[in-house]
Amino acid sequence: xxxxAAAAFQNSIVLAHEGKMDKRTVRQTMLLLEKHExxxxxxxxFEYVARARLDRSEPIENDEQAQAEIxxxxxxxxxxxxxxxxxxxxxxxxxxxxxxxxxxxxxxxKLGGRYFVISVSTGKFSCDGNEVMxxxxxxxxxxxxxxxxAGDSFTFNGRNLVIEDVI
Numbered sequence: 522x523x524x525x526a527a528a529a530f531q532n533s534i535v536l537a538h539e540g541k542m543d544k545r546t547v548r549q550t551m552l553l554l555e556k557h558e559x560x561x562x563x564x565x566x567f568e569y570v571a572r573a574r575l576d577r578s579e580p581i582e583n584d585e586q587a588q589a590e591i592x593x594x595x596x597x598x599x600x601x602x603x604x605x606x607x608x609x610x611x612x613x614x615x616x617x618x619x620x621x622x623x624x625x626x627x628x629x630x631k632l633g634g635r636y637f638v639i640s641v642s643t644g645k646f647s648c649d650g651n652e653v654m655x656x657x658x659x660x661x662x663x664x665x666x667x668x669x670x671a672g673d674s675f676t677f678n679g680r681n682l683v684i685e686d687v688i
Contacts, residue, residue: 623668
């Protein structure tokens with residue numbers, strides 16, 4: 522008997538050879554992109570904070586104090602981006618990207634000729650020669666497609682759509 526993990530691995534290889542996307546490659550691509558986004562957001566945060574500090578060795582003018590307060594608010598927004606990317610990276614590391622039969626976390630779906638990964642929200646990226654985008658399970662469209670299977674139809678924003686494939 523083949524262990525479940527080995528069977529899942531074999532299935533993912535078969536799917537890749539049938540012209541479908543290799544989910545391991547998609548996961549690795551998403552992890553690398555998110556690591557890059559986290560590094561970039563962290564770098565921007567530290568650069569901004571370093572430039573926004575007041576020089577306490579000299580008298581501080583009112584407008585300098587006001588600018589420092591604005592800078593503090595903006596640095597919090599940049600800090601939020603750092604935490605957002607860190608959270609996405611952590612989630613991507615724990616999601617089961619094994620083969621799926623229905624729309625659930627870890628599935629790749631084909632909808633309107635485009636591929637979407639049910640995981641975390643992302644911008645468009647290229648993987649296995651296909652354009653892909655990440656969808657969070659908190660996205661409004663996920664509520665409309667959760668637990669659907671290939672061939673199932675649904676309505677979203679007044680449009681009737683069909684799920685072409687679930688990987």
